[in-house]
Amino acid sequence: MSVSREGSTSAARANGGSGGLGLGKDLTGLESLTGAQIEAILDTAEPFKEISERRIKKVPVLRGKTIVNLFFEPSTRTRISFEFAEKRLSADTVYIGASGSSVQKGESLVDTARNLEAMRIDMVVIRHGSSGAAAFLADRIPSNVVNAGDGQHEHPTQGLLDLLTIRDRFGSLVGRRVCIVGDILHSRVARSNIWGLLACGAEVAVCGPKTLIPLGIEELGVTVLSRVEEAIEWADVLYVLRLQLERMSAGFIPSLREYNRVFGVSRARLERAPREVVVLHPGPMNRGVEIDSDVADGPWSLILPQVTNGVAVRMAVLYLLAGGSPELAEAAKEGA
Amino acid sequence: MSVASGAEVLLDREQTDVTLRDLARQILEREPEAGDLLLIGIRRRGVELAERLAAHMEKQSGARIPTGSLDITLYRDDFHQIGPKPVIGSTELPVEITGRRVVIVDDVLHTGRTIRAALNELADFGRPRRVELCVLVDRGGRELPIQPDYVGRSFEVRVGEEIAVSVRGLDGELLVRRVPVAGVR
Numbered sequence: 001m002s003v004s005r006e007g008s009t010s011a012a013r014a015n016g017g018s019g020g021l022g023l024g025k026d027l028t029g030l031e032s033l034t035g036a037q038i039e040a041i042l043d044t045a046e047p048f049k050e051i052s053e054r055r056i057k058k059v060p061v062l063r064g065k066t067i068v069n070l071f072f073e074p075s076t077r078t079r080i081s082f083e084f085a086e087k088r089l090s091a092d093t094v095y096i097g098a099s100g101s102s103v104q105k106g107e108s109l110v111d112t113a114r115n116l117e118a119m120r121i122d123m124v125v126i127r128h129g130s131s132g133a134a135a136f137l138a139d140r141i142p143s144n145v146v147n148a149g150d151g152q153h154e155h156p157t158q159g160l161l162d163l164l165t166i167r168d169r170f171g172s173l174v175g176r177r178v179c180i181v182g183d184i185l186h187s188r189v190a191r192s193n194i195w196g197l198l199a200c201g202a203e204v205a206v207c208g209p210k211t212l213i214p215l216g217i218e219e220l221g222v223t224v225l226s227r228v229e230e231a232i233e234w235a236d237v238l239y240v241l242r243l244q245l246e247r248m249s250a251g252f253i254p255s256l257r258e259y260n261r262v263f264g265v266s267r268a269r270l271e272r273a274p275r276e277v278v279v280l281h282p283g284p285m286n287r288g289v290e291i292d293s294d295v296a297d298g299p300w301s302l303i304l305p306q307v308t309n310g311v312a313v314r315m316a317v318l319y320l321l322a323g324g325s326p327e328l329a330e331a332a333k334e335g336a
Numbered sequence: 337m338s339v340a341s342g343a344e345v346l347l348d349r350e351q352t353d354v355t356l357r358d359l360a361r362q363i364l365e366r367e368p369e370a371g372d373l374l375l376i377g378i379r380r381r382g383v384e385l386a387e388r389l390a391a392h393m394e395k396q397s398g399a400r401i402p403t404g405s406l407d408i409t410l411y412r413d414d415f416h417q418i419g420p421k422p423v424i425g426s427t428e429l430p431v432e433i434t435g436r437r438v439v440i441v442d443d444v445l446h447t448g449r450t451i452r453a454a455l456n457e458l459a460d461f462g463r464p465r466r467v468e469l470c471v472l473v474d475r476g477g478r479e480l481p482i483q484p485d486y487v488g489r490s491f492e493v494r495v496g497e498e499i500a501v502s503v504r505g506l507d508g509e510l511l512v513r514r515v516p517v518a519g520v521r
Contacts, residue, residue: 040423047407047424056460059410061420089410319410323419 026138026145027317029154030192035199042164045309045316051088052311062089062322065122070112071148072098072128077283077307078148078158082125085314091123109133113141123322126150131188144321152186157317158282159192161310163200165302166237168309169278174201179231181263182241182290183212183252189282190241194222207231208241208263211252228263232273240265240281243290256289267294278302346491346499347512352472355488356385359470360392362486363439370399372465374433378442378454379407379425384503385472386441404429406440411453427457434462439485443501445471448482473512475499 021040023033030038051059067086071079079095086093096112107115113124123144126134131151138145149155167173178197184190184206197204198221205223206213213224225231231238243259253259270277279291279300287293296303347355364370370393377386383405390401407425440454451469458467470486475493491499491514500515502508 043423044420047426050426051410054461058460060456061410061415319420323415 021320023320025142025321026134026147027156027321028134028138028145028147028150030156030159030196030199031154033196033199035201038160038163038196038200041160041313041316041320042167044320045160045164045312048088048312048315048319049309051315052084052308057088058090059088060090061319062086062091065089065091065322066120067091067093067123067125067318068116068121069093069095069148070116070124070126070128071096072109072126072133073149075127075148077310078127078155081307081310082146082148082157082314084311085318086125088311089315089318091318109137110140113137113143117141117143123318146317146321149188152188152191154192154195155188155282156192156196157310157314158189159196160317161306161313162189162193162239162280162282163196164309164313165280165306166202166278168305169302170236173197176202176237177205177235178202178237178239179205179207179225179235180239180241181207181228181231181265182243183247184208184217184241185212185214185252186244186247187241190239193239194220198222205231205234209253209259212247228265229269229272232265232269232277235277236275238265238277238279240279240291242282242284243286245286256286260289264288264290264292265295266292267298270295270298270300280306283307343500343513343515345511345513346473347489349510352510352512353388355472356388357392357396359472359486359488360389361396363389363468363470364393364397366468366485367437370397370401372436373401374429374431374436374438374464375401375403376429376438376440376454376458377403377405378440378450379405380506381443381501381503382406382441384505385443385501389441389470402430404431406454406457408450408453408457411457413449413453429461432462433458433464436464437466437468438464439468439470441470443472443503444499445469445474445482445484445487446477448478448480451482452480472501473499 021037023037051057069079069082083093121143125146125148126137127148128150131153133150134145134147147154147156163173166176170176180190180193194204205225206217207225207228218224247253248256265279277300279295281291281303285291285296287296375386375390377383386403390403393401405428407427409421409424468485471484472488474484474487474490493499496517497514498517500513502511504510
């Protein structure tokens with residue numbers, strides 16, 4: 001899905017732009033990445049974890065880079081996580097939300113971005129309600145674009161931080177059984193996780209109300225489990241999705257109580273698991289709906305490590321995309 | 337010994353080890369009280385050299401000197417020219433550096449830019465009482481006003497050549513060679 005600007009896809013650009021990983025200019029999704037590329041991003045994230053443990057939580061690597069966080073949809077966790085990542089790399093950042101900006105006055109996405117470009121920015125982190133918005137923008141501006149969630153398409157840095165959290169716990173993703181529970185149909189988090197997990201050799205299943213499972217998902221190599229008990233019996237990792245409350249009024253589920261009774265991940269259900277199972281959740285949680293408090297705060301939960309890893313993964317992505325220009329990369333190779 | 341064509345061995349294992357032993361002695365001699373000494377190796381090859389120095393020091397004085405490692409990747413001044421390195425090592429400092437005597441250890445001193453980066457990174461961790469620099473080889477060619485306190489050996493390097501230090505942990509053998517620039521590192 002990563003769309004590069006015309007003429008920017010040369011090997012030199014790829015080398016200069018992402019440390020030889022060939023990520024190109026942007027990160028718009030995990031669908032187009034190979035397992036090796038994803039693992040390399042996770043490897044890059046490792047040393048960035050330590051920086052957040054330092055007394056001075058800052059390294060100068062993106063000093064002088066300007067990053068715009070363009071959030072057309074509200075977000076707390078992702079926005080703050082990106083901001084911490086940017087600041088810990090010494091970048092200069094601005095935040096633009098939809099309300100109170102020219103976006104509210106009807107300015108188009110491209111016009112907003114072009115105006116920012118005219119102020120000489122280097123990177124854009126974009127959250128948008130429309131699927132494909134990040135790639136659309138990436139195609140039209142020379143700055144690096146990082147997708148922070150676009151409609152129902154992808155949320156690649158969330159997927160990466162989830163993969164890192166699972167890899168931290170089990171050592172490797174290969175052969176790990178991950179079941180995503182909940183509203184798969186509308187979830188960009190589920191999409192990014194499915195692509196990323198499959199690329200890295202994990203086994204993936206989904207579980208949820210039939211109305212919320214995309215038709216034909218088995219064709220991707222994903223198993224569909226209809227009961228949460230089955231999911232718990234099968235999985236090493238339960239990835240519990242937030243149930244977006246507006247789904248109820250749209251008629252996808254009968255009631256929140258009913259959803260919790262059938263698909264809620266509870267202590268009683270987890271205690272019957274045949275082996276150790278860990279629980280992830282992208283937040284924010286609806287306690288008592290898709291996940292019970294006992295689970296969210298219990299020994300199964302990796303929810304807070306996910307949040308910690310989010311900063312490190314985003315630092316790694318920004319670091320890898322922010323590389324130099326192709327000409328300089330070539331010159332440096334010769335002069336090295 | 338497997339040596340790439342065009343390479344010339346400057347110090348074999350024995351000579352390299354003797355050089356390190358002398359460096360360890362010099363570091364201890366400067367301040368006989370080594371209680372607050374900390375050796376910090378610059379990744380990657382400086383780390384093993386720092387450990388070897390600490391082992392020599394233990395033999396010479398009986399004192400166990402702590403060692404740490406510094407990865408200066410994120411402090412380099414050429415990030416915008418060469419782009420990111422995908423794999424970054426970690427910086428591990430086992431003790432608080434503030435108030436200590438810190439000796440930075442690296443394999444080859446050339447432009448001085450690595451040491452500039454190391455000094456900046458160290459400053460983000462604390463304020464050592466004193467910082468010194470120990471290098472196995474000084475090959476000249478400084479681009480910054482940086483001078484080492486301890487030098488194992490100095491070698492001239494002709495155009496198109498560089499100094500390659502090999503260490504056991506990374507390269508399987510301990511030695512110093514002069515190699516063509518495109519040579520194996």
